[in-house]
Amino acid sequence: MTVTLNPALDLTYAVDELRPHTTHRVRAVHERPGGKGLNVASVLHAQGEAVLATGLLGRATGSAVQALVDAAGLPSAFAPIAGETRRTVTIADGADATGLWEPGPVVGGAEWDGFVAHYRRLLDDARVVALSGSLPRGLPPDAYAILIRAARARGVPTVLDTSGEPLRLGLAAGPDLAKPNAEELATLLGPGAGPAAVRGLVAAGCGAVVVSRGPRGLLAVSGAGAWEAAPPAAVTGNPTGAGDACVAALARGLRDRTPWPELLADAVALSAAAVAAPVAGAVDTAHYRDLRARIAVTPVPQTEEHNPC
Amino acid sequence: MTVTLNPALDLTYAVDELRPHTTHRVRAVHERPGGKGLNVASVLHAQGEAVLATGLLGRATGSAVQALVDAAGLPSAFAPIAGETRRTVTIADGADATGLWEPGPVVGGAEWDGFVAHYRRLLDDARVVALSGSLPRGLPPDAYAILIRAARARGVPTVLDTSGEPLRLGLAAGPDLAKPNAEELATLLGPGAGPAAVRGLVAAGCGAVVVSRGPRGLLAVSGAGAWEAAPPAAVTGNPTGAGDACVAALARGLRDRTPWPELLADAVALSAAAVAAPVAGAVDTAHYRDLRARIAVTPVPQTEEHNPC
Numbered sequence: 160m161t162v163t164l165n166p167a168l169d170l171t172y173a174v175d176e177l178r179p180h181t182t183h184r185v186r187a188v189h190e191r192p193g194g195k196g197l198n199v200a201s202v203l204h205a206q207g208e209a210v211l212a213t214g215l216l217g218r219a220t221g222s223a224v225q226a227l228v229d230a231a232g233l234p235s236a237f238a239p240i241a242g243e244t245r246r247t248v249t250i251a252d253g254a255d256a257t258g259l260w261e262p263g264p265v266v267g268g269a270e271w272d273g274f275v276a277h278y279r280r281l282l283d284d285a286r287v288v289a290l291s292g293s294l295p296r297g298l299p300p301d302a303y304a305i306l307i308r309a310a311r312a313r314g315v316p317t318v319l320d321t322s323g324e325p326l327r328l329g330l331a332a333g334p335d336l337a338k339p340n341a342e343e344l345a346t347l348l349g350p351g352a353g354p355a356a357v358r359g360l361v362a363a364g365c366g367a368v369v370v371s372r373g374p375r376g377l378l379a380v381s382g383a384g385a386w387e388a389a390p391p392a393a394v395t396g397n398p399t400g401a402g403d404a405c406v407a408a409l410a411r412g413l414r415d416r417t418p419w420p421e422l423l424a425d426a427v428a429l430s431a432a433a434v435a436a437p438v439a440g441a442v443d444t445a446h447y448r449d450l451r452a453r454i455a456v457t458p459v460p461q462t463e464e465h466n467p468c
Numbered sequence: 469m470t471v472t473l474n475p476a477l478d479l480t481y482a483v484d485e486l487r488p489h490t491t492h493r494v495r496a497v498h499e500r501p502g503g504k505g506l507n508v509a510s511v512l513h514a515q516g517e518a519v520l521a522t523g524l525l526g527r528a529t530g531s532a533v534q535a536l537v538d539a540a541g542l543p544s545a546f547a548p549i550a551g552e553t554r555r556t557v558t559i560a561d562g563a564d565a566t567g568l569w570e571p572g573p574v575v576g577g578a579e580w581d582g583f584v585a586h587y588r589r590l591l592d593d594a595r596v597v598a599l600s601g602s603l604p605r606g607l608p609p610d611a612y613a614i615l616i617r618a619a620r621a622r623g624v625p626t627v628l629d630t631s632g633e634p635l636r637l638g639l640a641a642g643p644d645l646a647k648p649n650a651e652e653l654a655t656l657l658g659p660g661a662g663p664a665a666v667r668g669l670v671a672a673g674c675g676a677v678v679v680s681r682g683p684r685g686l687l688a689v690s691g692a693g694a695w696e697a698a699p700p701a702a703v704t705g706n707p708t709g710a711g712d713a714c715v716a717a718l719a720r721g722l723r724d725r726t727p728w729p730e731l732l733a734d735a736v737a738l739s740a741a742a743v744a745a746p747v748a749g750a751v752d753t754a755h756y757r758d759l760r761a762r763i764a765v766t767p768v769p770q771t772e773e774h775n776p777c
Contacts (some may be wrong), residue, residue: 172557172568179486182567219532226528248481248557250568258491259481259559 160285161203161410162278162306163196163214165263165295166237168223171249177257191438192227193247195291195320198403199410201440202433204233208411211236213281215274215295217264218243236281238274240266242295266297278306282313287414289406290329291320303329316366316413320406322346333364335413338406340371354378354385354459367419369409369426371402377430378459379423385459388423390431390450400439405430420456427454469594470512470719471587471615472505472523474572474604475546477532480558486566500747501536502556504600504629507712508719510749511742513542517720520545522590524583524604526573527552545590547583549575551604575606587615591622596723598715599638600629609633613641625675625722629715631655642673644722647715649680663687663694663768676728678718678735680711686739687768688732694768697732699740699759709748714739729765736763 171189192201200212212235216224221237221244228235242264250257282288288310290303299305303325310317316335319326322343330337330347337360339347348356357368357380367381376389408429412422432447433439480498501510509521521544525533530546530553537544551573559566591597597619599612608614612634619626625644628635631652639646639656646669648656657665666677666689676690685698717738721731741756742748 170555172570174568177488177566179488179561179566180564182569185568185570188570219528219535222531223528246479248568252488255489257486257488259483259494259557260491261481261494261497 160211160213160281160287161196161200161289161291163194163200163212163292164266164274164298164302165293166192166194166197166214166216166221166224166244167261167263168220168227168244168246169193169249170246171251174250174252176254177250177252190223190227191440192224192231193439195403195406196289197224197228197233198400198440199289199291199320199407200233200235201231202400202404202407202429202442203411204231205442205444206407206411206429210234211281211285213237213278215240215264215266215270216244217241220244220246236277238270238277240264240270242266245295263295264297266295268297271298271302275305275309279309279313282310282315285310285315287316287318287410289318289320289410290334291403291406293321294325300324301328301332303334304332307332307334318406318410318413320402330360330363330365333366335366336369336409337365337367338369338371338402338409340402341373344368344370354380358385358461369405369423371405371430373398377405377423377427379419380459381419383419385461386420386423386456387459388420388427388454388456390427391453394431394434396434397437397439398434400436400441401430401433403439404433404442420458423456424454425451469520469522469590469596470505470509470598470600472503472509472521472601473575473583473607473611474602475501475503475506475523475525475530475533475553476570476572477529477536477553477555478502478558479555480560483559483561485563486559486561499532499536500749501533501540502748504712504715505598506533506537506542507709507749508598508600508629508716509542509544510540511709511713511716511738511751512720513540514751514753515716515720515738519543520590520594522546522587524549524573524575524579525553526550529553529555545586547579547586549573549579551575554604572604573606575604577606580607580611584614584618588618588622591619591624594619594624596625596627596719598627598629598719599643600712600715602630603634610637610641612638612643616641616643627715627719627722629711639669639672639674642675644675645678645718646674646676647678647680647711647718649711650682653679663689667694667770678714678732680714680739682707686714686732686736688728690728692728694770695729695732695765696768697729697736697763697765699736700762703740703743705743706746706748707743709745709750710739710742712748713742713751729767732765733763734760
């Protein structure tokens with residue numbers, strides 16, 4: 160099960176050249192359901208895994224996201240909110256992308272309580288939960304901590320992928336796995352933090368930490384040891400969604416109790432295959448299979464003062 | 469009754485400064501139902517006139533427009549289409565506005581036939597029809613001509629406000645009134661066209677032509693004569709929607725058989741009051757009443773070689 164508390168309708172506008180203070184005819188509009196948890200669900204669905212996407216959707220833009228989720232055949236059980244789900248607009252001209260992020264809805268206290276009750280019911284059928292992305296305004300900063308504790312009370316493992324205060328408070332609730340990227344980890348632990356600090360997170364109750372470091376690959380630290388793995392060659396393409404594909408692999412591995420070195424190789428391969436796919440939430444399956452067999456996982460000695468960031 | 473064949477969901481994003489190839493947090497999102505015919509309907513509704521808005525709406529963005537129309541209390545009877553209604557995004561930074569116009573739906577032949585049948589039924593209760601704006605892709609360029617002929621067959625007068633080929637073909641169907649702006653008229657008749665050419669349009673079967681000339685006010689040419697009128701002082705504000713307020717006044721005047729000089733003064737006052745209002749489709753009513761009493765209408769001699777453009 161994936162949780163997306165702040166999903167979006169992602170619009171991409173193709174224009175010839177963005178020139179401020181002029182009017183542009185958009186050549187093509189691409190719409191997709193956005194939000195990190197929905198990307199995780201899309202990757203798992205495309206891999207043939209049984210997945211359920213939940214979270215919060217509101218009003219007309221929420222309905223548009225729901226319609227796209229349904230059209231993709233992705234099973235979902237979102238809870239309705241009164242506020243309008245946000246849009247993101249990405250303007251792609253020949254040179255680069257320009258992003259516009261709507262502020263999104265403000266979620267009320269009763270809506271959040273209703274979601275927690277809804278989520279607890281869904282946990283009955285869940286074998287692993289991925290909690291991804293930012294929190295909409297109005298939610299308590301320990302929202303992920305609440306959801307992690309509810310899952311643990313039912314014996315369902317959790318993967319947490321967020322940043323800032325929701326990450327810090329979520330880690331305190333002891334998720335089975337957290338996947339910060341290097342920048343999020345540096346924000347959390349300070350810029351000079353080494354693997355000892357990451358081991359500190361694990362010692363404090365987080366089952367394992369996987370740090371995504373872009374083309375340098377992944378570092379995993381668990382109670383049983385530390386490993387790192389990177390793709391055999393730099394992958395060019397669209398880095399958006401690589402972290403979500405990584406979370407998808409980690410969630411599947413948690414469900415299947417895949418041993419660490421193998422799980423890490425799978426996460427590197429699925430991330431790299433997502434970079435090679437044109438849009439977030441998609442994976443180049445042939446590339447994934449090819450990579451999967453070629454990734455070497457290296458144990459990191461406990462003594463090595465290697466900077467994970 | 470107003471007809472909007474290519475309505476839009478108009479989104480305005482407030483940002484601090486639009487900088488291409490960066491990401492922006494949108495400070496505030498403003499949504500409104502867009503399209504010239506919907507602006508005409510909004511102005512008439514705000515003036516307490518009984519109005520019905522019709523046209524074409526499709527899919528999730530069409531539903532969002534419908535929801536905004538309903539929330540405004542504006543009576544409507546849109547026909548559904550399979551394509552997605554377009555959005556427009558206006559990015560307002562401190563300096564100026566940047567526009568992005570989606571291409572909009574492609575309307576099928578059967579959908580157009582269905583709309584014409586729907587429109588014919590609605591004509592039973594209409595006392596005047598305003599036909600405004602561009603045509604979506606897929607419609608015949610004589611779409612407005614078809615709608616004008618259908619109205620005339622039932623004795624319902626029509627006001628046409630469009631441009632290019634739909635204007636040229638629409639004029640040939642003999643609307644009771646056409647309201648090109650000066651630029652649209654120059655495109656139609658050539659840049660040197662004078663009032664003689666406008667009188668030619670009237671002689672060819674268009675009941676009357678009102679040319680909107682921005683701060684220079686309106687020029688009206690009918691079979692009975694020609695008049696011009698301008699606001700007593702330049703109005704500063706938002707010029708978007710001034711032409712639609714003008715059409716609203718003209719449609720009301722056609723319905724009420726208001727004599728020309730009085731009708732023209734009303735159209736100038738309502739346009740100027742729309743410029744003073746912050747958004748298209750709204751009118752500053754106090755300003756309108758004040759202006760209405762102060763506008764002088766001047767007859768234009770038939771011999772005067774005055775350039776209407």
